[in-house]
Amino acid sequence: MTNTNPARANERKLTIARAMAEATAQQMRLDPTVFVMGEDIGEFGGIYGNTRGLIAEFGAERVRDTPISETAFIGAAVGAAQDGMRPIVELMFVDFFGVCFDAIYNLMAKNTYFAGGSFRVPMVLMTSTGGGYSDGGQHSQCVYGTFAHLPGMKVVAPSNAYDAKGLMTAAIRDDNPVVFMYHKGLQGMGWLGTVPGATNHVPEESYTVEIGKAAIARPGKDVTIVSLGIGVHQALEAAKRVAEHGIDAEVVDLRSLVPLDRETIRASVAKTGRLIVVDEDYHSYGVSGEVIASVVEHDLSVLKAAPVRIAYPDVPIPFARVMEQFCLPNADKIVAAIETMLGRQTVGEPS
Amino acid sequence: MTPSREQKLWMYEKMLVSRRFEEAIETIYLEGKKPVFNMAKGPIPGEMHLSNGQEPCAVGVCAHLEPSDVVTATHRPHHQAIAKGIDLKRMAAEIFGKATGLSGGRGGHMHLFDPAVNFACSGIIAQGMGPAVGAALSRKMQGKPGVAIAYIGEGAVNQGAFHEALNLAAVWKLPVVFVVEDNAWGISVSKAASTAVPENHVRAEAYGMPGHLVRDNDPYEIFATAGKAIAAARNGEGPSLIEIETMRLAGHFMGDAETYRPKGEKDGLTLRDPISRMRARLIADGDADEATLDRIEEAAQAEVDEAIAFARNSPDPDPADALTSVFV
Structure with missing residues (x-):
């Protein structure tokens, strides 16, 4: 961390x-x-x-x-x-x-x-x-x-x-x-x-956060959720909700995309055996696929389940509120993915 | 502003080095590409854009520059690089893709970078104009002396980057001079077919800066015009644009069959070759005798031979070095 x-x-x-x-x-x-x-x-x-x-x-x-x-x-x-x-x-x-x-x-x-x-x-x-x-x-x-x-x-x-x-x-x-x-x-x-x-x-004094280092935003042992930017907050919300049902999710905040901290991603998935990537960018050919590739091309044996990505569908972004919100990642989608991946019903109303 | 005898001889010498260099490159480029032309073959693979005919544009402007002044050049950069004082041996080695090249073989002939003389070029039309404006901004902000020259071809004037750069340079009154080498052709499309105005110097007026036209590829006129424009930039009077009517004696790239040229155009151009014209003029004006010019010829040839030999004899880069220098 x-x-x-x-x-x-x-x-x-x-x-x-x-x-x-x-x-x-x-x-x-x-x-x-x-x-x-x-x-x-x-x-x-x-x-x-x-x-x-x-x-x-x-x-x-x-x-x-x-x-x-x-x-x-x-x-x-x-x-x-x-x-x-x-x-x-x-x-x-x-x-x-x-x-x-x-x-x-x-x-x-x-x-x-x-x-x-x-x-x-x-x-x-x-x-x-x-x-x-x-x-x-x-x-x-x-x-x-x-x-x-x-x-x-x-x-x-x-x-x-x-x-x-x-x-x-x-x-x-x-x-x-x-x-x-x-x-x-x-x-x-x-x-x-x-x-x-x-x-x-935010401290007043000047300091740096190293470019190329991810952070563990929330430690956990059952499933790894990798995200960046606003997706980190959605992942934290989802982790909080599933925690009420006994699932301990780890949230990795990438912070940097280049260089990508593959070590932190791999270490987390090695621990949890499960990977969900949340990315507001388009689904295909993007960050979510790269994060998954970083794990599977390194060591397939750590995975207990097929990785899942929750990303923006491959469509231009619509104006209408209900359409845009339908497309965007959110905590509900992450909770549902965790639930499916762990094979149990966990969803409750957010507290 | 007239060039001194010394400046004239410098200009002639640099034009000759450029021409002899390109003649050597032209010959070597075809090695391994006969009988079937294949751009990927031979000691110099890839595209090759020769600048022969355009040498006056390089020397007439660069005669006024210091190593600390900045030049951004085009995909056709050899004459400008040589006039700016680039390391010819390492430039040749870069064109051969050798480990001793300016960039260790990562750049090639369209991407020549020499920090010692603040020279850079790039492969896409009008691309260097923004960086030239930025270098000029840097000098102005730091209170450091220096001007930036952005060389472009006449094909660049229809790019958005051209108009954006002119406006930004003018609105911030920066020490930059835009030099348009008008060789009349954008690959195969003529200026008349591509450009809404017959002369591009008029475009400067739209951005509130002086626009100058030099006709007939005249090195002394280029020298005079560039001298005024560069002095104005150094004096804080802001940017300007110089359009030069020049000529592309070769094709757009080596291997270009030039079927688009009107019949006889090339013959006419060859008769007006700026190198032979300048030689005759130096003698006619009493600036040099035959013997002096022969010595300059020999020295130019020797410099080129040395650079080519250096490139030929240099080792290839370690292929795995391709993975280095992405970041510093």
Whole structure:
């Protein structure tokens, strides 16, 4: 178990948005080469609040609103990073990668390799993910797997503010490009519901959470639920419900997708013998399949049951609330999967 | 702004190195590809985009640059790389895919990176423009001297990245100069068939920056125009765009049958080959005599021979090194 953060009542709690902004501000104070650019990240403070307060402290030169021009400003971040800066650049919704992916996966992710390591691209691309609030199919996707599939970029996706601050600090200090994928449903915005567990204790001092290390969000012995971002909270809720019926579920919070902490996943499944993966990204060719492959190609004998994935169906995300909610992973689906896997009826009303 | 005699001779020398280098590459590229052309065969596999004919665009601009200035170049990068002062031996080795190459064989001829002279190129049209803007932003933010040059072809002006980069450079008034090498062809599609305006320098006006046109591949005019644009960028006056009418003497890539060229076009281009024109001009203007130019020729050939020999004699990379350098 690494970097767990048991909250205590009298300790300072932050939202993920505040935690990201605090990490950024602390690094900007330490390192004059760190700067932020993106759409509405200045006076507005970021649509999802993660740059709030930065422009007041650091000014518009280092907290730079851009035109709506992702190809140019992400490409510019690559050029600035290669020239000695440490840009933090925001892609407002990850869905928008379609207009600028060349700068991301062909430049940001590949230049270090093409240069044989003689060019460095120390930049952070932060981007919002996820749906559940009926924002339609171009403002609700996760596409974790798309980014994680393509080599040359580290990818992180925190489930809570403590990890968000530590991963953000680590990402800014990293000499490689890091994609920081934050889920809108965890961000702590007043105008958008937030899962309570995402807002947790965050120390004031600067610290890092190591990129590439998963966390055991809840220890257990009967079944492993691997997830990331908002899915961790759904898994914790499901674990709580099945615990009332004597099932002890372990929840693994991936935190990073690249590098993927296969060791922690394998160790957990070796202990429980059962694996459920919860992923809000599309079902096929994605994170859920990769997590399962990490286990089965390593040691098939640890499994007592066929692994199960609970992911977004392979359809574009619909607007209508009932349709979107039907498609999204949730605690009920996880409970049902656990129940089927363990071959017994456990479901009760949530307490 | 006129080049000094010394600058003229430097330009001529670099043009010659580029031309001799590409002649060598052209010959070696075909080794193992006859009688049946197979791009995967021979000591230099893959696509090969030669820049012969376009050398004036490289030297006329790079004559004004320091190693610390940044250049982003295209899929057709040899002339620009050489004019920027890239390590020719390691560039040759990279083109051969050797362990001693600039990137140990990971990049190839479209992905040449030399941090010593801040040179990078990339394989997709208009792709280097954003990074050039970012390098210029970096210099401005850090208060460090330096300009960035983004080389593109005329085919790049219809890419979104072109328009986004021009706007961003202008709105932030950055020290970057966009250089359009107009060789009239985007692979097989002519500029007239692809581009809504006959000349692309006018597009600069749409972004509030000066746009210049240099006709007829003239190295001295390129030098003069680039000199003004680069000086303006260094003085904090912001970006500009230079369009150069140049020529692609070869096909888009080696193996291109060029059936799309109008009959006789190539013959006309060869008559206007910038290397022979510059040689005649240096003599006519009294800047150099035959003997001086012959010495430059010999030195250029020797430099190329040395680089090619270095590449040929270098070892292949360890195949498993393919798995390294993804991250630093």
